[in-house]
Amino acid sequence: MLDYHLELALRNLRRNLVLTTLMIVAVGVGIGASMTMLTTLVAMSSDPIPDKSSQLFVPQMDSFGEGSKEHNSNWIPRQLPYRDAVALMKMQPDARQASMYPIGLNVKPARGAPFPAAGRATGADFFSMFEVPFRSGAPWGRRADDDRDNAVVLSSRLADRVFPGVEAVGKTINLGKRDYRVTGVIGSWNPLPRFYDEQAYAWSSDGEDFFIPFSIAIERQIQTLDYGCDATSLPPDWTGRLNSDCAWVQLWLELPQAGQVRTFTTNLQNYAAEQQRLGRFQWLPLVTLRDVPQWLAHVGAIPSEVRINSIIASGFLIVCLINAVGLMLAKFSSRAVELSVRRALGASRVDLFMQCLTETFLIGLSGGLLGLALTAAGLSAVRALRGIEPADTARVHLASLDMQMVAITFAVAIITTVCSGLYPAWRASRVQPGWQLKAQ
Amino acid sequence: MEILPILRSLRRNRVGAVLIGLQITLTLAIVCNCVSIIQQHLQQMRRPSGIDEANIFSFWNGWLGDPTDPAARVQGDLAALRALPGVIDAVATNSFPLHGGGSSWDLSIKPEKNHRKATSALYYVDQHALAAYGLKLTAGRWFRADEVGELRTDEDKFPATIVITQHLAEQLFPAGNALGRLVYFTTKEDIQGAQASLIVGIIQTAQTPFAGSSWGESFLENSTFVPFQYLDKSGVVYVVRTRAGQQATVMRIAQDKLYGLRNRRVIQALRPFSFIRHQAYLGERATSVMLEAVCALLLTITAFGVIGLTMYWVNQRRRYIGMRRALGARRLDILKYFHTENLLIAGTGCALGIALGLWGNAWLAVSLELTRMSAAFIGGGALMVLGLCQAAVLWPALRAASIPPALATRAM
Numbered sequence: 001m002l003d004y005h006l007e008l009a010l011r012n013l014r015r016n017l018v019l020t021t022l023m024i025v026a027v028g029v030g031i032g033a034s035m036t037m038l039t040t041l042v043a044m045s046s047d048p049i050p051d052k053s054s055q056l057f058v059p060q061m062d063s064f065g066e067g068s069k070e071h072n073s074n075w076i077p078r079q080l081p082y083r084d085a086v087a088l089m090k091m092q093p094d095a096r097q098a099s100m101y102p103i104g105l106n107v108k109p110a111r112g113a114p115f116p117a118a119g120r121a122t123g124a125d126f127f128s129m130f131e132v133p134f135r136s137g138a139p140w141g142r143r144a145d146d147d148r149d150n151a152v153v154l155s156s157r158l159a160d161r162v163f164p165g166v167e168a169v170g171k172t173i174n175l176g177k178r179d180y181r182v183t184g185v186i187g188s189w190n191p192l193p194r195f196y197d198e199q200a201y202a203w204s205s206d207g208e209d210f211f212i213p214f215s216i217a218i219e220r221q222i223q224t225l226d227y228g229c230d231a232t233s234l235p236p237d238w239t240g241r242l243n244s245d246c247a248w249v250q251l252w253l254e255l256p257q258a259g260q261v262r263t264f265t266t267n268l269q270n271y272a273a274e275q276q277r278l279g280r281f282q283w284l285p286l287v288t289l290r291d292v293p294q295w296l297a298h299v300g301a302i303p304s305e306v307r308i309n310s311i312i313a314s315g316f317l318i319v320c321l322i323n324a325v326g327l328m329l330a331k332f333s334s335r336a337v338e339l340s341v342r343r344a345l346g347a348s349r350v351d352l353f354m355q356c357l358t359e360t361f362l363i364g365l366s367g368g369l370l371g372l373a374l375t376a377a378g379l380s381a382v383r384a385l386r387g388i389e390p391a392d393t394a395r396v397h398l399a400s401l402d403m404q405m406v407a408i409t410f411a412v413a414i415i416t417t418v419c420s421g422l423y424p425a426w427r428a429s430r431v432q433p434g435w436q437l438k439a440q
Numbered sequence: 441m442e443i444l445p446i447l448r449s450l451r452r453n454r455v456g457a458v459l460i461g462l463q464i465t466l467t468l469a470i471v472c473n474c475v476s477i478i479q480q481h482l483q484q485m486r487r488p489s490g491i492d493e494a495n496i497f498s499f500w501n502g503w504l505g506d507p508t509d510p511a512a513r514v515q516g517d518l519a520a521l522r523a524l525p526g527v528i529d530a531v532a533t534n535s536f537p538l539h540g541g542g543s544s545w546d547l548s549i550k551p552e553k554n555h556r557k558a559t560s561a562l563y564y565v566d567q568h569a570l571a572a573y574g575l576k577l578t579a580g581r582w583f584r585a586d587e588v589g590e591l592r593t594d595e596d597k598f599p600a601t602i603v604i605t606q607h608l609a610e611q612l613f614p615a616g617n618a619l620g621r622l623v624y625f626t627t628k629e630d631i632q633g634a635q636a637s638l639i640v641g642i643i644q645t646a647q648t649p650f651a652g653s654s655w656g657e658s659f660l661e662n663s664t665f666v667p668f669q670y671l672d673k674s675g676v677v678y679v680v681r682t683r684a685g686q687q688a689t690v691m692r693i694a695q696d697k698l699y700g701l702r703n704r705r706v707i708q709a710l711r712p713f714s715f716i717r718h719q720a721y722l723g724e725r726a727t728s729v730m731l732e733a734v735c736a737l738l739l740t741i742t743a744f745g746v747i748g749l750t751m752y753w754v755n756q757r758r759r760y761i762g763m764r765r766a767l768g769a770r771r772l773d774i775l776k777y778f779h780t781e782n783l784l785i786a787g788t789g790c791a792l793g794i795a796l797g798l799w800g801n802a803w804l805a806v807s808l809e810l811t812r813m814s815a816a817f818i819g820g821g822a823l824m825v826l827g828l829c830q831a832a833v834l835w836p837a838l839r840a841a842s843i844p845p846a847l848a849t850r851a852m
Contacts, residue, residue, distance in 0.1 A: 022744055029737055037730075113504055113706070304807045305727060308477075315470045316734055319463050323745040326459045330752030385726035387719075423455070 005358040012359060016331065020363070023327045027367025030320025031413045032374025037313035039379060039405050041306050048191035049130065053292035055256045056129065059088060059268055062286040063245045076286055077247040078198045078299065079226075082218075084271075085249040091267045096254040098123035099214050101224040102197065105176035107209075109162045117158060118225075119175075119210040121217030127153070127186075129254045130196060135159075137169035137184030140213060144183075148215040152180035158209040159185040173210075178220060180212060193301045195292055198226060198250055224248045245280075265289050317416070324363075325420040332356055332428035340433040353429040360421025361414065368413030375409055376401060446781050453756075456749050461789035464825060467742045468793030472821040473800050474731040476813045481724040484652075485717075487660075489537040490605070490645030492574025493717065495528070495682050497691050498536060499710040501698070502675030510671045511590055513702065520701055521678065521694060522568070526686030529571035532669065532676045534564045535649040536573065538713075538720040539677070542649030547623045547664065549612055551636070558611045560604070560662040561648035564591055564670035572681050573646070578606060580619045580641035583667040591668035598625050599666045603641035607661035618642060652720035675706070687712060739825075743832040746786075750778060750836035761840055762847030771841040778837035779830060786829040790822040797821075 013020045047053050060076050061084060080088070085099045100122035108114040126132070127139035140151035152173060159168040159182070168182045190207050212222075221238045227248045235244050255261045265287075272285040290298055332339075339352055382399045401409075450457050507513055514532045521530035535542030548557035563569070570582040580603070587601055602623070609618035622636035646663040650656025670676055682690045695707055718725075754761070761774055797818050804810045 019748065022748060026741055026744065029741065033734055033737055305723075308804065308807070309727070309730070312470055312474060312731070312734060315466055316738060319466045319470070319738060320741055322459050322463045322466075323741055323748075326456060326463070326745055326752075327748045329456060329459075330748055330755075333752065334755055382726065382730070385722075385729055387722050427455075 002358075005355050006362075008355060009359040009362050012335070013362060016334075019327065019331055023324055023331070023363050024366045024370060026320050026323050026327065027363060027413060027417055028370030028374055030317045030323075031367060031371025031409060032378055034313035034317035034320075035371060035375040035405070035409045035412070036378030036382065037309045039375065039401060040382065040399055041302075041310040042405065043399070044193075044306055045302050047293070048193060048195045048296075049292060052129075052131065052254070055254055056292050057253050057255055057261070057264070057289050058295050059251055059253070059264075060288045060290070061268070061272055062283070063247050063281070065281055065283045065285070076288060079247040079250050081245050081247050082242045082249050084275075085251045088251060088268065088271065091271075092253070092255075092260070092264060095260065095264075096125040096129045097252065098126040098129060099249050099251050100126065100196070101214075101217075101249050102208075102226055103212075103217060103222050104225055105210075105222070107158065107162060108174040108177070117175075117209040118207075119212065120208045121212055121214045121222060123214050125254070126211065126252075129252060130191075132189050133187040135185045135187040136167060137182065140183045145213050145215050148219050149213060150178070150180045150216055151183045151213055153184045153186060153211040154182055155207065155209045156185055156187065175210065175212070176220075176222065180210075193296060195296055195301070196250070196252060198299070218242070261289070317412075321416050321420045324417060325424060328360065328363075328421050328424040329427065331359075332424050335428070336431050339428055339431045343431060343433040349429045352431070353425050356425030356428050357418060357421055360418050360425065363421075364414040364417030367417060368410045371413050372401075372406060372409050375405075443780065443784070446777065446784060450781065450784070453753065456753065457785050460746060460749050461785050461792070463742055463745050464786050464789030464829065465793040465796055467738050468790055468818075468822055468825050469797035469800055471735045471738055471825070472793075472797040472813065472818045473804060474735050475821070476801065476810060476817070477804070478728045478731050480810055481721075481728045485721045485724055487647070487651070488645060489647045489651065489717070490573075490575060490643065490661075491537055491713070492681055493713045495684060495687055496536075496574065496679060496713040497682070497687055497711060498539075498677055498679045498713070498716070499695075500675055500677055500708045501532075502706040502708070503673075504704040504706065506673070510592075510673075511669060514669065514671065514676060516701060517678065517698055518568070520697055521680055524690055524694060524697060526682050526690045528574075528681045528683055529568045530678060530680040531565055531569045531572035532678055533569065534562070534670045534672070535677060536563070536679050537647040537649060537663075538651050538716050539649040540653075540720065544648070544650070544659070545625055545664070547608070547612065547625060549621070549623055551624045558608055558662055559659045560608050560664045561650065561659070563646075563663060563665050564668040565665050566667065566669055569665065569679075572679055574681055575646055576644040577603075578642050578644045580639070582641055583665075588667045588669055590671055591666075592671050592673075597668070598635045599637050599668060600635070601640045601667060602637045603643055603665040604639055605643045605646050605661055605663045607645075608664065609639070609642050611662065652724070739828060742825075743828055746782065746829050746832040747836060750782065750833050751839070754778070754836050754840040757840075758843055758847060761843045762845055765843065765845035765847075774841040774843075775837045778833055778840055782829055782833040783826070786826050790825055793825070794818050794822055 049056065059080070060078065061080060062076050063081050063084065064077055079101075089097055089099060100120055103119050103121050104116055105119060106114045107117045120126075124140050124142045124145050127134075132139075135156055137153075139153055140149060143149075144151045152175065154162075154168055154173070162168070162173055163171055168185050171182050172179050173182055174180075194207065227234055227246060234246050235241050241248075253264065255264060268287045268289060272287045275281055276284050296302070342352060342355075343349075379399045379401065386399070388399065501517065503510065503513065518530055518532055521527060543562045544559055545562055546557045547560050565573075565583075566588045567583045567585045569575070570577060582603065583601065589597070589599070591597055604612075604618070604623075610616065612618060612623060613621060618639050619642060621639050623639060624636055643663070643665070645661060646665075647661055648656055648659060648663055651660055680690065680694065691710060691712065695710060698705070698707065764774065765771075798813075801810070801813050801818075805812050
């Protein structure tokens with residue numbers, strides 16, 4: 001029966017080619033435009049670390065007090081003062097955790113001119129916590145953190161630039177006029193948004209080129225790129241900066257169990273209260289503990305524009321489908337006579353209904369194919385408009401189709417067209433054969 | 441034209457009429473909001489930066505090694521650049537309008553905390569910057585050579601004199617007497633014995649380096665010029681203004697000239713200002729083009745929807761149309777019938793579309809800080825959609841009008 005339906009459907013679609021083309025184009029364009037925008041939204045709002053995003057936490061504490069009120073009641077510094085980060089880390093010595101801050105140092109290769117590179121001072125747990133893959137070597141151990149080892153982990157890009165053609169692990173690299181021993185080179189790892197950073201909302205694909213232990217960065221007095229306070233309220237000397245209330249360190253913890261989260265939250269609140277009792281703050285500092293999704297929402301990682309574009313895209317798809325319903329109504333009812341003849345010859349209502357749905361399905365399939373092509377074209381236009389270079393793989397990913405999105409596009413195309421065909425097909429199957437045939 | 445018979449016939453084709461009406465409602469609501477977003481972006485992109493955009497180019501210059509005489513080197517470079525044929529003037533600075541990166545500070549009119557203050561971008565410049573940027577001085581004077589100090593990295597130093605933009609002047613001194621007044625560079629703590637800076641000049645317009653980014657919008661035209669020769673260890677930005685039509689030539693020779701002077705340096709991002717502007721508004725432009733495409737497609741689809749459904753109705757009513765023609769209706773009457781019918785449906789759709797569009801706009805106004813659209817704007821949009829539907833219905837209506845009266849007799 002199915003192949004009979006299919007054969008008839010193909011014949012019918014071919015018979016009214018203009019209307020058929022119009023419907024396929026309408027579905028295709030609707031799918032193409034809306035999927036182009038939705039792909040961008042899905043890519044931007046996808047979880048950067050899916051299996052762990054609810055286990056990774058970043059604590060915040062209002063060390064600004066009065067200063068915070070100038071912004072608004074919801075405002076709380078995104079980073080911690082150095083002394084608080086250190087104190088909080090001592091509360092759960094067994095948990096995976098890392099304090100960190102962004103740094104920039106000049107790299108001096110053996111040959112050629114020195115050049116600046118972006119890096120991060122962090123702890124050994126950074127790599128296991130964030131599941132950073134290693135191309136060779138390994139992260140430095142927790143011992144290195146305690147001993148303030150001059151260890152360094154390089155990105156593949158920097159390793160290949162400084163040590164072309166040779167294995168970098170075990171070599172020594174000169175950063176900011178000091179030597180560091182390479183313990184590992186990370187593989188391809190470029191989470192977008194760069195969720196662990198204070199500026200996670202900046203969708204830049206230029207990740208860190210090197211990581212050094214937090215402890216040695218502090219010892220060697222390497223400045224952060226991102227002081228979370230006015231330059232004027234920043235003490236000029238290093239010890240002063242370490243003891244000040246200027247918030248410039250970020251702390252991430254991995255707390256896999258609900259009990260650990262509760263304990264840490266209590267500890268955090270107690271710590272804040274104690275700081276007030278000690279007279280350091282005139283106010284009871286507000287504290288929060290956010291996991292990755294909450295953190296991304298807090299820093300506003302997804303621009304509101306992307307969200308609005310998706311709403312517009314959905315509206316667009318709805319218009320295209322309403323359009324398809326209208327056209328389908330027109331198409332089926334122009335065939336009332338033919339359907340009546342089939343009814344008169346013994347076809348059941350279900351047969352006619354299935355016949356019409358088969359045609360709808362074919363239109364959905366063709367519309368989906370066209371929509372897929374248009375989505376691909378639309379996304380390459382988006383890449384061109386946003387100035388994304390083909391070599392910039394991380395950002396290209398934000399505007400390109402993967403297998404999952406291809407499947408979703410097809411599913412959306414077929415499900416929506418078949419749904420929009422339900423009513424017209426039902427109407428067509430209710431045809432009154434006697435009346436129609438007599439009218440002829 | 442009698443409306444009642446049309447309404448009665450529409451009641452029999454409820455579903456089709458509702459579908460087309462709904463489609464028009466959504467189309468109008470979406471298109472109007474898209475156009476108002478596009479307008480806002482275009483308007484943002486068109487705002488003048490205040491500098492001589494057509495004739496300015498810039499580049500970043502970094503020194504290799506740790507030079508002990510950065511001031512002398514910068515002065516040497518500037519002298520060489522200014523001597524190039526076709527160059528009006530050149531300046532070494534930390535930033536320029538739309539550059540992206542720069543520094544900003546809060547300025548206050550009293551040395552104590554909690555006084556009226558405004559956030560401003562800071563440009564560290566010398567006596568040549570007025571000509572090098574091509575700025576327009578509306579009051580007071582520009583810096584003299586003997587006022588220009590030096591500012592090294594990590595130094596906290598405040599100037600004795602400053603020049604600010606008109607917009608900043610009005611924000612700090614709403615009464616409009618900013619020239620010759622003192623302002624203070626505020627810090628978190630009370631400033632004990634803080635040094636006051638005297639406003640010696642007012643510039644008509646100078647956007648901040650942050651124009652084009654969302655957070656820069658709040659102080660877009662608040663710029664302060666500070667008479668310091670900027671000497672950052674990592675490097676400085678050179679801004680060069682050429683005579684009209686000479687930019688390409690000067691850009692070609694400037695780099696070689698500087699490398700010839702001293703080759704232990706890195707020159708990066710050598711770009712005309714037109715490129716900087718293009719980069720600064722890349723996102724806005726991308727969104728605008730995307731929304732324009734959506735609007736065009738949406739209107740096309742809706743027009744085709746109207747054509748398709750009217751065709752269907754015409755086919756359905758062929759015999760009745762033939763009958764009406766046989767009973768004496770003219771072709772014009774048939775044409776009028778379908779146009780009136782469409783006007784009723786599209787009119788209802790547009791009325792609902794105006795409501796939906798305004799509701800959507802109110803929501804956008806909050807989340808995108810979009811300016812509310814006027815009733816006239818969305819009304820105009822509705823008229824255009826009505827016109828489009830009327831144009832779309834013309835072809836099926838003509839087909840209907842060409843149905844011969846004989847059809848009535850034949851079919852019976």
